[in-house]
Amino acid sequence: MTGTWWEAVLFWSLGAVAVAAGWAVFRTDSMARATYALAASFVAVGAQVLLLHLDYVGVVTVLMMVMEMAVMAVYMVMFMGMNPALMPMSMVHSRRTSIGLAVGTFLVLGGGALLVPWPTRRGSPAPDLTASLGEAVMGSKMLVMLVVSPVLFATIVSALVLALPRSRYDRLGADLRRRPADDPQPGGVGR
Amino acid sequence: MTLQAVLVVAAALFSVGLYGAVSQQVVVMVMMGLELMVNAVVLAAAGLWWFLAPTPDGHVLLLVVLAAMTVEMAMGFAVATVLHRSRGADTTDSTTDLNR
Numbered sequence: 031m032t033g034t035w036w037e038a039v040l041f042w043s044l045g046a047v048a049v050a051a052g053w054a055v056f057r058t059d060s061m062a063r064a065t066y067a068l069a070a071s072f073v074a075v076g077a078q079v080l081l082l083h084l085d086y087v088g089v090v091t092v093l094m095m096v097m098e099m100a101v102m103a104v105y106m107v108m109f110m111g112m113n114p115a116l117m118p119m120s121m122v123h124s125r126r127t128s129i130g131l132a133v134g135t136f137l138v139l140g141g142g143a144l145l146v147p148w149p150t151r152r153g154s155p156a157p158d159l160t161a162s163l164g165e166a167v168m169g170s171k172m173l174v175m176l177v178v179s180p181v182l183f184a185t186i187v188s189a190l191v192l193a194l195p196r197s198r199y200d201r202l203g204a205d206l207r208r209r210p211a212d213d214p215q216p217g218g219v220g221r
Numbered sequence: 222m223t224l225q226a227v228l229v230v231a232a233a234l235f236s237v238g239l240y241g242a243v244s245q246q247v248v249v250m251v252m253m254g255l256e257l258m259v260n261a262v263v264l265a266a267a268g269l270w271w272f273l274a275p276t277p278d279g280h281v282l283l284l285v286v287l288a289a290m291t292v293e294m295a296m297g298f299a300v301a302t303v304l305h306r307s308r309g310a311d312t313t314d315s316t317t318d319l320n321r
Contacts, residue, residue, distance in 0.1 A: 041222045045230035052237040052257050056245065068253050075234070075264050081222065082271040087283045091263065094287070098256075098294055105249055105298060109311045123314065128244035136236035143228030148273065155275035166277035167284070174281050178288045185292045192299035195306060 041081055048074035056122075061106040069099035086160045227268030235261035246312040248304060252297040259290045 051071035055064045072095035080088035122128075156162035167175050191197075201211040234257055241254025263286055270279035304310050 038222045038226070041226065041230075045226075045233075049230065049233045049237060052234055055253055055257070056237075056241045056250070061247075061250070064250070064253065068256065071234070071257065072260060075260050078227075078230070078264060079267045082227070082267045083275075084267050084270070084280065084283065087263070087267065087280070087287065090287060091260075094291070095256075095260075101298070102249060102253070105301065109249065109301065109305050122244045123246055125244055128240045131243055132236040132240035135239055136232050139232035139235060140229050143225050143232060148224055151272060152274050153276050155271075156277070159275075159280065162277050163280045163284075166281055171277065171281045174285060178285060181292065182288060185295050189295045189299035192296075193302040 037081055041078060044074045044078045044081075047071070048078070062103055065099050065103040065106060068102075069096055072096070072099070083155065083159060086163055224268050224272035227272070228265055231261040231265035231268065233261075234258075234264065246314055248297075248301045248311055248313060248316075251313060252294070252301075255293060255297075256290065259286065259293065262286055263290075 048071045051067045051074065054067040055071070058064050058067060073092050076088045076092035076095070078088075079091060082088075198206065201213060202208045203212075238254045238257030238259075238261060241257060242251055243254070245251050245254060263283065266279065266283050266286060270283065301311070304316055308315060310316050
Protein backbone atom coordinates (compact mmCIF):
# COMPACT_ATOMS: atom_id res chain seq x y z
CA MET A 31 0.00 0.00 0.00
CA THR A 32 2.25 2.79 -1.14
CA GLY A 33 -0.15 4.88 -3.23
CA THR A 34 0.74 6.90 -6.30
CA TRP A 35 3.78 9.17 -6.62
CA TRP A 36 1.73 12.34 -6.48
CA GLU A 37 0.18 11.18 -3.23
CA ALA A 38 3.66 10.74 -1.78
CA VAL A 39 4.74 14.21 -2.95
CA LEU A 40 1.57 15.75 -1.55
CA PHE A 41 1.96 13.86 1.71
CA TRP A 42 5.54 14.99 2.29
CA SER A 43 4.69 18.57 1.32
CA LEU A 44 1.80 18.64 3.79
CA GLY A 45 4.02 17.02 6.42
CA ALA A 46 6.66 19.72 5.94
CA VAL A 47 3.98 22.42 6.24
CA ALA A 48 2.52 20.79 9.37
CA VAL A 49 5.87 20.50 11.16
CA ALA A 50 7.13 23.92 10.05
CA ALA A 51 3.88 25.61 11.11
CA GLY A 52 3.98 23.70 14.40
CA TRP A 53 7.52 24.95 15.02
CA ALA A 54 6.49 28.49 14.07
CA VAL A 55 3.88 28.39 16.83
CA PHE A 56 6.65 28.59 19.42
CA ARG A 57 9.01 30.81 17.43
CA THR A 58 6.79 33.63 16.26
CA ASP A 59 6.75 36.99 18.01
CA SER A 60 3.03 37.30 18.60
CA MET A 61 0.33 35.07 19.99
CA ALA A 62 -2.08 35.85 17.18
CA ARG A 63 0.46 34.61 14.63
CA ALA A 64 1.08 31.56 16.82
CA THR A 65 -2.62 30.78 16.70
CA TYR A 66 -2.76 31.04 12.93
CA ALA A 67 0.37 28.91 12.61
CA LEU A 68 -1.22 26.20 14.72
CA ALA A 69 -4.38 26.38 12.60
CA ALA A 70 -2.22 25.92 9.46
CA SER A 71 -0.56 22.90 11.06
CA PHE A 72 -3.92 21.36 11.86
CA VAL A 73 -5.27 21.95 8.37
CA ALA A 74 -2.17 20.28 6.87
CA VAL A 75 -2.60 17.24 9.14
CA GLY A 76 -6.31 17.15 8.32
CA ALA A 77 -5.40 17.01 4.62
CA GLN A 78 -2.95 14.20 5.34
CA VAL A 79 -5.69 12.29 7.14
CA LEU A 80 -7.84 12.80 4.04
CA LEU A 81 -5.02 11.28 1.97
CA LEU A 82 -5.27 8.26 4.26
CA HIS A 83 -8.91 7.90 3.15
CA LEU A 84 -10.35 8.92 6.52
CA ASP A 85 -12.73 11.42 4.98
CA TYR A 86 -14.95 11.99 8.00
CA VAL A 87 -12.15 12.32 10.55
CA GLY A 88 -10.11 14.56 8.24
CA VAL A 89 -12.96 16.98 7.58
CA VAL A 90 -13.99 17.04 11.26
CA THR A 91 -10.37 17.71 12.28
CA VAL A 92 -10.09 20.69 9.94
CA LEU A 93 -13.47 22.18 10.86
CA MET A 94 -13.02 21.67 14.60
CA MET A 95 -9.49 22.99 14.72
CA VAL A 96 -10.17 26.11 12.66
CA MET A 97 -12.99 26.99 15.06
CA GLU A 98 -10.84 26.15 18.06
CA MET A 99 -8.05 28.40 16.88
CA ALA A 100 -10.55 31.23 16.40
CA VAL A 101 -11.62 30.77 20.04
CA MET A 102 -7.99 30.55 21.13
CA ALA A 103 -7.15 33.85 19.42
CA VAL A 104 -9.96 35.50 21.40
CA TYR A 105 -8.56 34.01 24.62
CA MET A 106 -5.15 35.38 23.81
CA VAL A 107 -6.55 38.87 23.38
CA MET A 108 -8.58 38.51 26.60
CA PHE A 109 -5.82 37.28 28.85
CA MET A 110 -2.51 38.49 27.56
CA GLY A 111 -3.02 42.15 28.41
CA MET A 112 -1.15 43.39 25.37
CA ASN A 113 -1.65 43.76 21.67
CA PRO A 114 -1.25 40.16 20.64
CA ALA A 115 -0.48 40.99 17.02
CA LEU A 116 2.19 43.61 17.53
CA MET A 117 4.06 43.11 20.77
CA PRO A 118 7.07 40.80 20.53
CA MET A 119 7.22 38.17 23.21
CA SER A 120 9.53 35.49 24.47
CA MET A 121 8.02 33.47 27.25
CA VAL A 122 10.18 30.37 27.36
CA HIS A 123 11.79 28.56 30.23
CA SER A 124 14.07 25.48 30.34
CA ARG A 125 14.90 26.07 26.69
CA ARG A 126 17.86 23.69 26.44
CA THR A 127 16.13 20.93 28.39
CA SER A 128 13.04 21.26 26.21
CA ILE A 129 14.98 21.09 22.95
CA GLY A 130 16.98 18.10 24.20
CA LEU A 131 13.81 16.34 25.27
CA ALA A 132 12.12 17.04 21.92
CA VAL A 133 15.11 15.86 19.86
CA GLY A 134 15.49 12.73 22.00
CA THR A 135 11.78 11.94 21.64
CA PHE A 136 11.96 12.39 17.88
CA LEU A 137 14.99 10.09 17.61
CA VAL A 138 13.29 7.38 19.68
CA LEU A 139 9.90 7.61 17.93
CA GLY A 140 11.34 8.09 14.44
CA GLY A 141 13.84 5.29 14.96
CA GLY A 142 11.06 3.02 16.18
CA ALA A 143 8.93 3.89 13.16
CA LEU A 144 11.74 2.99 10.76
CA LEU A 145 13.22 -0.02 12.55
CA VAL A 146 10.15 -1.89 13.82
CA PRO A 147 9.14 -4.70 11.44
CA TRP A 148 5.54 -3.65 10.93
CA PRO A 149 3.10 -6.44 10.10
CA THR A 150 1.38 -6.63 6.76
CA ARG A 151 -2.09 -5.29 6.29
CA ARG A 152 -4.96 -7.36 7.61
CA GLY A 153 -8.46 -6.88 6.33
CA SER A 154 -9.61 -4.55 3.62
CA PRO A 155 -11.39 -1.21 3.84
CA ALA A 156 -15.12 -1.02 3.31
CA PRO A 157 -16.27 0.47 -0.01
CA ASP A 158 -17.85 3.44 1.80
CA LEU A 159 -15.74 4.14 4.88
CA THR A 160 -17.93 6.90 6.30
CA ALA A 161 -21.02 4.72 6.03
CA SER A 162 -19.19 1.83 7.71
CA LEU A 163 -18.16 4.19 10.52
CA GLY A 164 -21.76 5.26 11.01
CA GLU A 165 -22.95 1.66 11.08
CA ALA A 166 -20.24 0.74 13.61
CA VAL A 167 -21.04 3.68 15.88
CA MET A 168 -24.76 2.96 15.74
CA GLY A 169 -24.30 -0.81 15.98
CA SER A 170 -21.49 -2.90 17.37
CA LYS A 171 -19.55 0.10 18.77
CA MET A 172 -22.50 1.95 20.25
CA LEU A 173 -21.00 1.65 23.75
CA VAL A 174 -18.30 4.09 22.64
CA MET A 175 -20.91 6.69 21.76
CA LEU A 176 -22.79 5.97 24.99
CA VAL A 177 -19.60 6.77 26.93
CA VAL A 178 -18.39 9.71 24.86
CA SER A 179 -21.73 11.54 24.96
CA PRO A 180 -21.97 11.90 28.78
CA VAL A 181 -18.25 12.73 28.93
CA LEU A 182 -18.79 15.62 26.52
CA PHE A 183 -21.85 16.76 28.46
CA ALA A 184 -19.93 16.59 31.74
CA THR A 185 -17.21 18.65 30.10
CA ILE A 186 -19.70 21.36 29.15
CA VAL A 187 -21.05 21.49 32.72
CA SER A 188 -17.57 21.42 34.31
CA ALA A 189 -16.21 24.11 32.02
CA LEU A 190 -19.18 26.36 32.78
CA VAL A 191 -18.83 25.79 36.52
CA LEU A 192 -15.15 26.69 36.35
CA ALA A 193 -15.56 29.68 34.07
CA LEU A 194 -18.64 31.28 35.70
CA PRO A 195 -17.68 34.18 37.97
CA ARG A 196 -20.93 33.97 39.96
CA SER A 197 -23.51 31.24 39.83
CA ARG A 198 -27.23 31.46 40.56
CA TYR A 199 -26.46 30.25 44.09
CA ASP A 200 -24.28 33.34 44.62
CA ARG A 201 -27.12 35.52 43.36
CA LEU A 202 -30.15 33.83 44.91
CA GLY A 203 -28.73 32.01 47.95
CA ALA A 204 -28.35 28.32 48.71
CA ASP A 205 -32.12 27.75 48.51
CA LEU A 206 -32.51 29.97 45.42
CA ARG A 207 -35.13 32.06 47.27
CA ARG A 208 -33.26 35.33 47.85
CA ARG A 209 -35.19 38.25 46.36
CA PRO A 210 -33.97 40.59 45.06
CA ALA A 211 -30.87 38.82 43.82
CA ASP A 212 -27.52 39.79 45.34
CA ASP A 213 -25.97 41.44 42.29
CA PRO A 214 -23.02 43.83 42.34
CA GLN A 215 -24.90 46.12 39.94
CA PRO A 216 -28.69 46.55 40.08
CA GLY A 217 -29.31 46.61 36.31
CA GLY A 218 -32.31 44.89 34.78
CA VAL A 219 -35.56 46.64 33.92
CA GLY A 220 -35.92 48.84 37.01
CA ARG A 221 -37.19 46.26 39.52
CA MET B 222 3.38 7.25 1.03
CA THR B 223 4.18 4.48 3.49
CA LEU B 224 3.41 3.74 7.11
CA GLN B 225 6.96 4.68 8.05
CA ALA B 226 6.60 8.07 6.39
CA VAL B 227 3.36 8.77 8.26
CA LEU B 228 4.90 7.76 11.59
CA VAL B 229 8.05 9.85 11.03
CA VAL B 230 5.96 12.97 10.32
CA ALA B 231 3.82 12.19 13.38
CA ALA B 232 6.96 11.77 15.49
CA ALA B 233 8.24 15.17 14.33
CA LEU B 234 4.90 16.81 15.17
CA PHE B 235 4.82 15.11 18.56
CA SER B 236 8.34 16.27 19.36
CA VAL B 237 7.58 19.87 18.41
CA GLY B 238 4.46 19.75 20.58
CA LEU B 239 6.47 18.30 23.47
CA TYR B 240 8.97 21.14 23.13
CA GLY B 241 6.14 23.64 23.38
CA ALA B 242 4.38 21.94 26.28
CA VAL B 243 7.60 21.80 28.32
CA SER B 244 9.14 25.14 27.40
CA GLN B 245 6.25 27.60 27.28
CA GLN B 246 5.24 29.74 30.25
CA VAL B 247 1.82 30.94 29.14
CA VAL B 248 -0.97 28.46 29.92
CA VAL B 249 -2.62 28.87 26.52
CA MET B 250 0.72 28.24 24.77
CA VAL B 251 1.17 25.06 26.82
CA MET B 252 -2.27 24.02 25.57
CA MET B 253 -1.06 24.63 22.01
CA GLY B 254 1.82 22.23 22.62
CA LEU B 255 -0.56 19.60 23.97
CA GLU B 256 -2.84 20.09 20.95
CA LEU B 257 0.08 19.50 18.60
CA MET B 258 0.92 16.28 20.45
CA VAL B 259 -2.66 15.00 20.20
CA ASN B 260 -2.65 16.05 16.54
CA ALA B 261 0.38 13.81 16.02
CA VAL B 262 -1.47 10.96 17.71
CA VAL B 263 -4.38 11.45 15.30
CA LEU B 264 -2.03 11.29 12.30
CA ALA B 265 -0.17 8.23 13.60
CA ALA B 266 -3.42 6.42 14.42
CA ALA B 267 -4.79 7.24 10.97
CA GLY B 268 -1.64 5.79 9.37
CA LEU B 269 -1.70 2.66 11.50
CA TRP B 270 -5.38 2.23 10.71
CA TRP B 271 -4.97 2.53 6.95
CA PHE B 272 -1.77 0.53 6.52
CA LEU B 273 -2.34 -2.22 9.11
CA ALA B 274 -6.03 -2.85 9.74
CA PRO B 275 -8.56 -0.64 7.91
CA THR B 276 -11.56 -1.89 9.86
CA PRO B 277 -14.26 0.27 11.53
CA ASP B 278 -12.67 -0.38 14.97
CA GLY B 279 -9.76 1.95 14.32
CA HIS B 280 -12.05 4.54 12.78
CA VAL B 281 -14.11 4.60 15.99
CA LEU B 282 -10.94 4.89 18.08
CA LEU B 283 -9.98 7.99 16.11
CA LEU B 284 -13.33 9.52 16.95
CA VAL B 285 -12.55 8.94 20.62
CA VAL B 286 -9.18 10.71 20.23
CA LEU B 287 -10.97 13.67 18.61
CA ALA B 288 -13.40 13.75 21.54
CA ALA B 289 -10.43 13.75 23.95
CA MET B 290 -9.02 16.74 22.04
CA THR B 291 -12.31 18.57 22.47
CA VAL B 292 -12.44 17.85 26.20
CA GLU B 293 -8.84 18.97 26.68
CA MET B 294 -9.51 22.22 24.87
CA ALA B 295 -12.71 23.06 26.75
CA MET B 296 -11.32 22.26 30.19
CA GLY B 297 -8.04 24.02 29.39
CA PHE B 298 -9.85 27.22 28.48
CA ALA B 299 -11.96 26.95 31.65
CA VAL B 300 -8.89 26.46 33.85
CA ALA B 301 -7.14 29.39 32.12
CA THR B 302 -10.20 31.53 32.89
CA VAL B 303 -10.21 30.48 36.56
CA LEU B 304 -6.48 31.15 36.91
CA HIS B 305 -6.81 34.58 35.39
CA ARG B 306 -9.78 35.45 37.59
CA SER B 307 -8.41 34.14 40.89
CA ARG B 308 -4.79 35.25 40.55
CA GLY B 309 -4.58 37.50 37.54
CA ALA B 310 -2.05 34.98 36.22
CA ASP B 311 -1.56 33.63 32.74
CA THR B 312 1.75 31.84 33.18
CA THR B 313 2.53 28.45 34.64
CA ASP B 314 5.34 29.92 36.76
CA SER B 315 2.76 31.95 38.70
CA THR B 316 0.67 28.89 39.42
CA THR B 317 3.01 26.31 40.85
CA ASP B 318 0.65 25.47 43.72
CA LEU B 319 -3.00 24.51 43.80
CA ASN B 320 -4.20 26.56 46.79
CA ARG B 321 -4.89 30.27 46.68
